[in-house]
Amino acid sequence: MRKMRRVAAVALSAAMVASMVTGCGSSSDTSTDTSSDDSATEATTAASDDDASSDDASSDDTSSSESTGEGETINVWAFTDEVPNMIKKFKETHPEFKYEIKETIIATTDGAYQPALDQALAAGGEDAPDIYAAEAAFVLKYTQGDMSSYACPYDDLGIDTQAEIDEAKIAQYTVDIGTNPESGKVVGLGYQATGGAFIYRRSIAKDAFGTDDPAEIAEIIGSGSGNWDKFYEAAETLKGKGYGIVSGDGDMWHAIENSSDSGWVVDGKLNIDPKREAFLDESKKLKDNGYHNDTQDWSDAWFADMKGEGEKEIFGFFGPAWLINYTLAPNCGGEAVGEGTYGDWAVCAPPIGFFWGGTWVLANKDSEKKEAVGQIIDWITLNCTEDGLQYMWANGTFNGEGGTKDCVASATVMDMSDGTLEFLGGQNMFDVFGEANSYANGKNLTQYDETINTYWRDQVRQYSAGEKDRDTAIADFKQQVADNLAVTVE
Amino acid sequence: MKKKKHSEVRYSKYGYIFSIPFVVAYLIFQLYPIIYTVVIGFTNMQGVITPEVHILDNPFANFQTILTSPSFRNALKNTFMIWGVNFAPQILLALLLTAWFTDRRWNIKGQGLYKVLIYMPNIITAATIAILFKSLFDYPTSPAQDILTSLGLISKPINFPISKSFCRGIVAFIQFWMWYGYTMLILISGVLGIDPEIFDAAEVDGASKTQVFFHITLPNIRTIMLFTLVTSLIGGLNMFDIPKLFMLGGPDNATTTASVFIYNQAFSGSYMYNRAAAASMIMFIIIMILSSILFFLMRERDDGYGTTSGKKRKSYAKKGGAA
Numbered sequence: 001m002r003k004m005r006r007v008a009a010v011a012l013s014a015a016m017v018a019s020m021v022t023g024c025g026s027s028s029d030t031s032t033d034t035s036s037d038d039s040a041t042e043a044t045t046a047a048s049d050d051d052a053s054s055d056d057a058s059s060d061d062t063s064s065s066e067s068t069g070e071g072e073t074i075n076v077w078a079f080t081d082e083v084p085n086m087i088k089k090f091k092e093t094h095p096e097f098k099y100e101i102k103e104t105i106i107a108t109t110d111g112a113y114q115p116a117l118d119q120a121l122a123a124g125g126e127d128a129p130d131i132y133a134a135e136a137a138f139v140l141k142y143t144q145g146d147m148s149s150y151a152c153p154y155d156d157l158g159i160d161t162q163a164e165i166d167e168a169k170i171a172q173y174t175v176d177i178g179t180n181p182e183s184g185k186v187v188g189l190g191y192q193a194t195g196g197a198f199i200y201r202r203s204i205a206k207d208a209f210g211t212d213d214p215a216e217i218a219e220i221i222g223s224g225s226g227n228w229d230k231f232y233e234a235a236e237t238l239k240g241k242g243y244g245i246v247s248g249d250g251d252m253w254h255a256i257e258n259s260s261d262s263g264w265v266v267d268g269k270l271n272i273d274p275k276r277e278a279f280l281d282e283s284k285k286l287k288d289n290g291y292h293n294d295t296q297d298w299s300d301a302w303f304a305d306m307k308g309e310g311e312k313e314i315f316g317f318f319g320p321a322w323l324i325n326y327t328l329a330p331n332c333g334g335e336a337v338g339e340g341t342y343g344d345w346a347v348c349a350p351p352i353g354f355f356w357g358g359t360w361v362l363a364n365k366d367s368e369k370k371e372a373v374g375q376i377i378d379w380i381t382l383n384c385t386e387d388g389l390q391y392m393w394a395n396g397t398f399n400g401e402g403g404t405k406d407c408v409a410s411a412t413v414m415d416m417s418d419g420t421l422e423f424l425g426g427q428n429m430f431d432v433f434g435e436a437n438s439y440a441n442g443k444n445l446t447q448y449d450e451t452i453n454t455y456w457r458d459q460v461r462q463y464s465a466g467e468k469d470r471d472t473a474i475a476d477f478k479q480q481v482a483d484n485l486a487v488t489v490e
Numbered sequence: 491m492k493k494k495k496h497s498e499v500r501y502s503k504y505g506y507i508f509s510i511p512f513v514v515a516y517l518i519f520q521l522y523p524i525i526y527t528v529v530i531g532f533t534n535m536q537g538v539i540t541p542e543v544h545i546l547d548n549p550f551a552n553f554q555t556i557l558t559s560p561s562f563r564n565a566l567k568n569t570f571m572i573w574g575v576n577f578a579p580q581i582l583l584a585l586l587l588t589a590w591f592t593d594r595r596w597n598i599k600g601q602g603l604y605k606v607l608i609y610m611p612n613i614i615t616a617a618t619i620a621i622l623f624k625s626l627f628d629y630p631t632s633p634a635q636d637i638l639t640s641l642g643l644i645s646k647p648i649n650f651p652i653s654k655s656f657c658r659g660i661v662a663f664i665q666f667w668m669w670y671g672y673t674m675l676i677l678i679s680g681v682l683g684i685d686p687e688i689f690d691a692a693e694v695d696g697a698s699k700t701q702v703f704f705h706i707t708l709p710n711i712r713t714i715m716l717f718t719l720v721t722s723l724i725g726g727l728n729m730f731d732i733p734k735l736f737m738l739g740g741p742d743n744a745t746t747t748a749s750v751f752i753y754n755q756a757f758s759g760s761y762m763y764n765r766a767a768a769a770s771m772i773m774f775i776i777i778m779i780l781s782s783i784l785f786f787l788m789r790e791r792d793d794g795y796g797t798t799s800g801k802k803r804k805s806y807a808k809k810g811g812a813a
Contacts, residue, residue, distance in 0.1 A: 311630060484759075
């Protein structure tokens with residue numbers, strides 16, 4: 001026993017001595033260390049550049065002989081299986097495309113996706129992402145912010161970008177977000193259009209306003225007026241009948257966030273846009289007047305309101321087409337007209353234009369398979385024929401006939417498509433959403449939106465619940481931003 | 491004497507060989523990252539890619555930023571608050587259970603089953619527990635609201651997730667609930683290491699249960715108590731998973747512990763690795779100072795009790811984050 005202990009002690013002290021030696025070595029030689037590191041990475045990037053160019057040449061050769069990428073792998077990084085599934089579909093419809101697809105899917109929950117993707121991009125090499133998806137909340141970081149140096153211009157992927165954008169009539173806000181301001185080149189585009197509308201319950205509309213016609217309801221809630229005055233009038237009417245106008249303040253936040261004139265950060269400084277600051281008052285007003293059920297978006301209570309099973313019934317939600325497809329429909333408590341709230345919905349233009357969410361597809365500039373990557377990206381984001389992804393996506397034929405219909409970025413495709421949904425009582429949603437897409441503004445995003453929004457919404461909740469006063473909430477918000485982000489706060 | 495030394499040399503060869511895997515793994519996965527962390531605390535390493543990493547002109551700039559940051563002070567306050575609120579009941583309950591389970595006169599039936607049940611929360615993943623509690627106490631609809639309403643205790647849903655003290659309390663409770671079983675097992679093993687003759691003698695002398703506990707059991711498990719205290723302190727000050735997953739450090743930063751703060755520095759958007767490293771070093775120093783104080787306070791004094799320690803060392807096996 002005792003001997004063992006001594007042996008252990010010797011081993012441990014040996015470890016300590018060894019560690020001290022190595023410790024001194026690395027700490028005293030940091031400068032040389034890092035420089036050698038740098039040169040090493042330079043060497044590898046240089047090497048991979050060479051590879052890329054030689055590969056480009058060879059892949060050109062192979063594409064002419066029509067056997068693209070046998071045995072080679074394209075790495076795809078995404079936060080849902082949506083983009084990977086599209087690429088699978090691309091392979092299905094393009095049998096001559098022989099690349100293997102390796103997908104890495106990391107959910108955005110708890111901010112897990114970005115650090116992982118950043119590391120993978122920075123590390124480079126064999127396993128680096130070739131194609132990666134970015135969500136609206138953080139896409140700016142990859143197209144215009146800190147990580148934009150990794151994004152490959154579409155032009156370099158063999159795509160005639162500008163001409164194709166014009167032909168497909170891609171929604172302008174999508175292009176704005178996907179354009180790198182330094183080079184002026186498009187590095188990312190979406191396939192979905194996420195312009196938002198007001199999605200409301202027909203039965204409640206009839207009860208409270210005597211009509212469920214989208215045009216008349218649009219009038220009642222002040223669609224396109226740019227302010228919330230008529231919306232609150234409608235809320236008062238609804239309250240008199242025992243309804244809430246929205247489920248929680250989060251519903252209004254998404255409309256306010258993307259309709260503001262400036263983003264959270266301007267020239268490296270924190271900027272609270274007046275419209276966003278006014279959200280404090282809107283949230284308080286909603287709560288004090290009992291216009292909502294005080295839910296938080298994505299909570300159980302929020303979903304319950306979609307079934308009409310909350311404390312009081314809720315008139316509507318703000319959102320783009322995906323909210324109908326992926327959130328309202330699965331949570332409405334039924335799958336056919338008459339079950340739950342299915343079929344009891346309609347869409348009309350919102351008081352202020354906004355967009356919410358969306359996915360942009362980017363390519364890694366260090367990718368060695370640019371040609372192949374370009375084929376995939378072109379098919380997903382710019383192909384406006386009936387064989388392209390967007391046509392299938394808009395008409396719900398992606399997973400076979402009768403699937404989910406969604407708005408797409410290309411207005412050309414939307415014009416060719418039919419957006420009639422039974423869920424919306426037979427309304428053609430493209431009529432409303434097509435217009436909504438052109439109202440959306442893509443110039444008020446920043447790469448810190450996800451984090452800053454979390455802080456802001458937290459403080460707004462504190463204020464509207466009466467836990468602290470308005471000035472303290474704003475001061476605490478600024479403090480949080482100052483302490484956690486490299487953003488100057490005045 | 492000489493002979494003994496001889497045999498040691500022979501054994502030590504195997505000692506070296508067997509410890510190689512550990513030493514290598516330690517050097518690569520622990521020591522190197524630690525040193526790396528220390529170094530980047532003094533540099534300008536910020537953002538996903540820092541073009542040129544160099545030591546700052548004022549090497550302690552990051553440390554100064556952290557120490558003067560109200561958010562860090564708030565995080566420290568939260569950490570100590572949550573740890574304190576969880577540890578006091580935890581050690582008391584663990585001591586009570588230890589006293590019951592090791593009582594020779596009671597000799598409780600089905601001890602194994604109880605121990606398993608009490609230890610159970612520790613086996614469940616922290617993430618699961620955090621999410622579970624989040625949905626239990628959600629607002630405006632959740633099981634807790636339903637139960638309180640049906641019992642007639644509340645007429646309107648209570649906004650639990652907005653209340654700072656409530657959320658801190660929940661985090662503290664989760665920590666307490668997850669770790670009292672572990673603490674109890676450690677304490678039991680400590681008690682089992684006490685020489686039974688002492689208990690026999692006490693019995694013969696007619697000592698009451700309370701007397702035995704306070705005058706024999708407690709003084710004899712002092713080193714074990716020290717171990718529990720120190721590991722729990724370290725684990726508690728590094729508390730991360732529950733607060734991060736329960737409310738993302740909110741509401742209003744009420745459950746932002748020092749580790750959540752460090753994580754936010756590094757990964758919430760600006761990638762301020764240098765500041766995160768500096769904050770980690772500050773935490774390291776705080777933990778070191780506090781542990782030393784504990785060691786000092788609980789050092790073995792020549793006061794007649796502290797005699798045995800060799801036997802108890804056996805139970806020092808598991809090292810880790812008892813919070």
